[in-house]
Amino acid sequence: MSEGRHAVVLGAGIAGLLAARVLSDYFSQVTIFERDSVEGAEVRRGVPQARHLHGLLDRGRTIIEQLYPGFTSEMASCGATTAEALIGTRWYVGGLRVVPTSTGLTSVMATRPLLESVLRQRTLAAPGVRLCEGAARGLIGDADRVRAVSVSGEYGAQAHATDLVVDATGRGSRAPVWLTALGAQAPAEDRLEVDLGYASRMFRRTPGQLGGHSSVIISTGANGRGGGAIRVEGDRWHVTLAGMLGDHPPTDPIGFAAFASTIAAPDIHEIVTTSEPLDDAVPHRFRSPVRRRFERLDAVPQGFLVLGDAFCSFNPLYAQGMAVAAQQALALRDCLSDGPDSADLPARFYSAAGKVVDVAWQLAAGADLSHPGVLGPRTARTRLTNAYVARVHRAAHVDPLVARTFMRVANLIEPSTALLRPRVAGRIMLRGSSSTAAVSDFDGQPSVDRTPIPIEPTR
Ligand SMILES: Cc1cc2nc3c(=O)[nH]c(=O)nc-3n(C[C@H](O)[C@H](O)[C@H](O)COP(=O)(O)OP(=O)(O)OC[C@H]3O[C@@H](n4cnc5c(N)ncnc54)[C@H](O)[C@@H]3O)c2cc1C
Incomplete structure (x- = not known):
């Protein structure tokens, strides 16, 4: 713990709360500024997506359980449903149900407002963490170092001096504009129009x-x-x-x-x-998933980090956003444990967080690009991968081992290369050809599977 050190988190969404929880182990004070007034488990203006189904991938759940022991049972005691992923729930890919089998994955089903309110209460119970209402307006410092953040509240804009600012303001983050205003580099963006x-x-x-x-x-x-x-x-x-x-x-x-x-x-x-x-x-x-390439910047100011949707906003169909925010929170913890005060903290964090994003982005972008109408680069490898994925899905309708591996990859528990292991791949080749599994879409069209399971090795 750095005594007398202060960190500021912008945004009290899922990424901001998880970041604040991690920071509380290293900073004596952690202040979260949130633009909305935050009470109970209501849908807030700043998080309109909270009205829509929010599935928590098991990778996200297990990390949250690590950071907040007892989280899963606490959610259940608040009325959430928990179930073994393929036994308590029905999954369909390519028009047919995935064969029910044990996966070792637990699904926690609740609204996003309930999930957020449980995480908020637990985060605010951590030592030194407080939540203040206020909208971040910009960074104060220069291209080498961020020293403070400007936040507008009841009494107008105020500068808050801090040792570290973490931007978790979501998809609409102004970080690129703020960095440019300091004379620092802004990240390039990758987008897919879906x-x-x-x-x-x-x-x-x-x-x-x-x-x-x-x-x-x-x-x-x-x-x-x-x-x-x-x-x-x-x-x-x-x-x-x-x-x-x-x-x-x-x-x-x-x-x-x-x-x-x-x-x-x-x-x-x-x-x-x-x-x-x-x-x-x-x-x-x-309209579009957006990936900001902070990990590719040549130079980043000290004292400033970006995570969550502000770093990468995924196609929500694949339910990756919260799990990736959790993985980035763990990456932040690892970087802090290697030296919370070191000048290269942001660069180390962006490198680690970028690797986390790579895995999920590859899965999601591969699935998006399997739709002919989505514009983007399709290499021979993309086509080969998508053909294999179609076999994976067909085999998952009938083969428990394939179904289990498929679900564990989709939940970010195992790498996509798990689907290439000889025992699994053999069953995929045997049971995944279109003649061995009757697969059609509901409308009777030939099936093209779209679930995000590319099996290219990740970089
Ligand atoms: C329709 C939809 C469905 C989704 N479904 C899933 C799903 O099933 N599973 C899943 O894992 N993910 C899903 N996501 C993604 C998920 O919502 C996010 O990935 C996740 O919440 C992490 O986002 P975040 O905390 O970075 O940003 P957000 O949750 O957007 O939170 C950002 C916070 O910052 C605050 N804020 C913004 N600007 C300022 C400012 N200037 N100053 C102070 N505060 C500010 C906002 O009020 C908000 O509280 C979905 C997204 C959408 C759009």
């Missing part, structure tokens, strides 16, 4: 629905449509429908139900048409 639309609605759950399963998740099929229904606190179904490339789900009740009838499994349509709705459907538009 023009994804979400629509979400809550329904009352009645006992016995879905054969006692807690959720059904459908990855996008050849038609670019997908969705999920999960059992959340308050015994409700949280249903999200999604469509890519401008094919967005409607929010009126008839259009919502009609869209649900076009996705790969009948379960979600059944929930939507047989359960009592508890609110109106709300839309969300997500």
